[in-house]
Amino acid sequence: MLSILKPPRAGRYESTELERSARRKKTFARGFHTFSTSLAGLGLLLAKVTSAFEILVGVILVRGLIEVGLTNWKPKIAPRRTGLAKDAKTGVSIGKILSERREWSTGRIETFRIRTHDGQVVERPSESITIETE
Numbered sequence: 001m002l003s004i005l006k007p008p009r010a011g012r013y014e015s016t017e018l019e020r021s022a023r024r025k026k027t028f029a030r031g032f033h034t035f036s037t038s039l040a041g042l043g044l045l046l047a048k049v050t051s052a053f054e055i056l057v058g059v060i061l062v063r064g065l066i067e068v069g070l071t072n073w074k075p076k077i078a079p080r081r082t083g084l085a086k087d088a089k090t091g092v093s094i095g096k097i098l099s100e101r102r103e104w105s106t107g108r109i110e111t112f113r114i115r116t117h118d119g120q121v122v123e124r125p126s127e128s129i130t131i132e133t134e
Helices: 017-046 052-072
Strands: 083-087 093-102 109-116 121-125 129-133
Touching: 017 052, 093 121, 109 129
Parallel strands: none
Antiparallel strands: 083 093, 083 129, 093 109, 109 121
16 A cells, blocks of 8 residues: 555656556555465464464565566556657658547547657647658
8 A cells, every 4th residue: 555655766767657657566566465475374373274484484485476476577568669750741850759649430540749849749630740760
């Protein structure tokens, strides 16, 4: 629960929203699995099924397996390709493409949002630009 409520730490670099989201999910998963294995161990201890040493070893093994799994887990989101927008008639570079708006019934791209070289955000129809991928 603390992973959801605590503010992000200041680091050496600014992380993206995807990285912060993945880190928050991993922290929550670590806490949840540690709590659930400890609770199960307490139940077994109170039922006098196992000894405290066996429970401690079990919790450490499960926590270690969870750490290995979470360390190797990466979100399965494809990296977004960046593209440069150029005017279709003149070929002059307009700026970097930020997003696109589609007509949902047909899936056709209607407009692109573009950050120009001077920092403004403009919206241009898809017919008026050509895209050059980086």
